Amino acid sequence: MQRRTLLRYFSLVPMAGSAALIPFATAKAAPPPAEKRNLFKELGVRTFINAAGTYTAMTGSLMHDYVVNAIQQGAAEFCMLDELQDKVGAKIAALVHSEAAVVTSGAFAGMTLGLAGILTGMDQHKVEQLPHLEGTGMKSEVIIQKAHDIVYNHALKNTGCKLIYVETAAEAEQAINERTALLHFLNIEADKGKILHEEWVALGRKHNIPTSIDIAADVPPVSNLWKFNDMGFSFVVISGGKAIRGPQSAGLLMGKKEIIAAARLHMPPRGFNIGRGFKVNKEEVLGMYVALEKYIQQDHDKEWKAWETATAQIDTAAKAVNGVTTSISVPALGNVTPTLQISWDATKVKVTGKELQEKLRGGHPSIEIGGVGDNSITVTVWMLKPGQEKIVATRIREELSKAGGW
Numbered sequence: 001m002q003r004r005t006l007l008r009y010f011s012l013v014p015m016a017g018s019a020a021l022i023p024f025a026t027a028k029a030a031p032p033p034a035e036k037r038n039l040f041k042e043l044g045v046r047t048f049i050n051a052a053g054t055y056t057a058m059t060g061s062l063m064h065d066y067v068v069n070a071i072q073q074g075a076a077e078f079c080m081l082d083e084l085q086d087k088v089g090a091k092i093a094a095l096v097h098s099e100a101a102v103v104t105s106g107a108f109a110g111m112t113l114g115l116a117g118i119l120t121g122m123d124q125h126k127v128e129q130l131p132h133l134e135g136t137g138m139k140s141e142v143i144i145q146k147a148h149d150i151v152y153n154h155a156l157k158n159t160g161c162k163l164i165y166v167e168t169a170a171e172a173e174q175a176i177n178e179r180t181a182l183l184h185f186l187n188i189e190a191d192k193g194k195i196l197h198e199e200w201v202a203l204g205r206k207h208n209i210p211t212s213i214d215i216a217a218d219v220p221p222v223s224n225l226w227k228f229n230d231m232g233f234s235f236v237v238i239s240g241g242k243a244i245r246g247p248q249s250a251g252l253l254m255g256k257k258e259i260i261a262a263a264r265l266h267m268p269p270r271g272f273n274i275g276r277g278f279k280v281n282k283e284e285v286l287g288m289y290v291a292l293e294k295y296i297q298q299d300h301d302k303e304w305k306a307w308e309t310a311t312a313q314i315d316t317a318a319k320a321v322n323g324v325t326t327s328i329s330v331p332a333l334g335n336v337t338p339t340l341q342i343s344w345d346a347t348k349v350k351v352t353g354k355e356l357q358e359k360l361r362g363g364h365p366s367i368e369i370g371g372v373g374d375n376s377i378t379v380t381v382w383m384l385k386p387g388q389e390k391i392v393a394t395r396i397r398e399e400l401s402k403a404g405g406w
Contacts, residue, residue: 048366050383051314051392053335054217058368060241060248061383063287067246070290074283081269084282088289093254095296097226098236100260102253102267103285107216109278110237110253111155111184115142116274117262118181118210118234119159127265128272131160139181143172145193148186152214156184158274169195169203176207185213185233187224188334201232210234210259216251218334219243222300225292235259243382246291247284304338310381310389311338317393321400323348335380343376344400351403353377359399367392 040047054061063071085102092101104110119138120126126138133140142156146165153163161181166172172183172195183204190197197213204211213228216239228236235255241248253263266275311328319326323345328338344351351359353372360367371378379396381389 046366048361048368049385049388049391050368051379051381051388052368052370053337053380053383054239054242056248060239061243061245062385063245063247063291064294066294067287067291071247071283071287074281074286079282081282081285082264084285085264088285089260091289092252092292095225095292096229096236096252096254098229098254098256100255100257102260102264103240103280103288104237104251104253104267105249105278105280105284106241106251107214107237107239108152108155108251109275110235110251111152111212111214112158113263113266113275113278114212114235114237114253114255114259115156115159115161115182116266117259117264119161120265121258121262122265124265124272130266130274131158133160139179141177141179142182142184143175143180144184144186145172145189145195147192147194148184148189150186150189152216153184153186156182167194169199172203176209180207180209182234183209183211185211187213187215187218187228190333197228197231204234205232210256212236212255216334217242218336219295220300220336222296225296229254235263240288240291244288244291244295246288250280250284250288252288252292307338307381310384311340311379313389314379314381314393314396315340315342317397318342318400321349321397321404323404324400337380337382339370340379340381341371341376342379342396342400343373344404346375349375349400349404351399356396356399356403360395363395365391367395 050058052058088103089101093099104113116130120130126136129136140161141164142161143164143166144153146167149165156163164175166175183200185197185200201211211233212235213233214237215224215228216237218224219238220243225238233255235253238252240246240250240252253260266273268276268279270276315326315328318324325343327341329341330336330338353374353376356377357369357372360369369377369379379392384392
């Protein structure tokens with residue numbers, strides 16, 4: 001071997017040796033995975049087991065993992081908001097048997113937007129004038145049954161319209177005039193009014209006036225998603241963050257294509273309208289679509305049986321306490337799930353419903369329940385995570401037993 005070659009060879013040997021040793025000399029143990037932040041704990045915000053239901057004050061429902069995944073995917077890319085609403089709206093419309101649909105920032109926003117679309121049509125000048133109707137030539141009245149008068153009807157007032165209340169079909173006929181823009185119906189109070197769904201729709205058709213229905217919390221049953229579209233209501237609104245378990249700040253406006261198209265003139269990204277504040281981001285649009293799609297596909301009979309089983313466990317635990325009686329019912333129109341009422345003899349169980357509510361709320365884990373009476377509480381299981389029914393059953397029995405002197 002020539003000298004130059006040898007020198008080159010030996011000059012490389014230490015380097016190779018050192019390189020071989022570097023991983024062993026400098027390698028360090030992998031750092032432990034960072035502990036996930038518990039923001040609720042950091043902020044001092046109480047979390048709880050939800051045995052009450054899908055109340056907005058209790059942040060509605062919990063999104064499934066597939067909804068969260070859709071939101072995360074949406075957060076990673078840009079897109080044009082109108083294009084996304086076009087494509088998602090077409091998919092949703094096919095699922096719910098409507099001509100068109102759009103994701104809104106809840107059912108309340110859907111009511112405002114749907115009526116606004118009816119008032120203005122595709123006339124941008126009229127869109128810019130809302131909620132000032134005087135002197136515009138736009139219609140200005142909405143007819144509603146007195147039994148359907150709830151605070152959420154303020155969504156219709158946001159357009160500048162006046163609400164006209166009636167009780168009978170004859171009164172509705174008399175109230176209809178050239179200013180009537182809409183006949184609005186509230187499904188959850190349908191049994192309290194004197195005019196039922198089909199008659200309301202027929203009344204609108206007779207006078208060529210659009211009809212709308214608020215079914216905000218009225219799923220299940222899943223068939224309600226298309227029932228009222230099939231019935232002929234001009235537009236239907238529903239909350240997304242309840243049983244469907246989409247984003248709590250999302251909902252659906254579905255109905256006639258001309259109404260939905262006009263309603264979208266009142267929505268972001270446009271800013272010349274009363275609906276600019278009803279912003280829905282791309283993540284919510286995707287999350288709402290996936291939540292709806294999966295909700296329609298899921299096994300609702302299996303879900304119902306699981307609710308019955310969980311309800312029975314709490315029922316059995318509660319009525320094991322002397323002086324306690326229970327009953328299970330299913331609301332007919334909204335929040336249609338097994339609902340357990342636990343009552344007790346006040347001479348045997350020395351606690352009020354409010355006191356029991358506070359004891360459950362203040363315990364560990366904290367539990368929220370539904371309605372409270374003088375000597376009763378109401379519990380539902382449809383928002384419980386798997387296994388939480390055991391905790392709820394145990395805690396209710398514990399507190400009732402203490403109050404009964406056990």
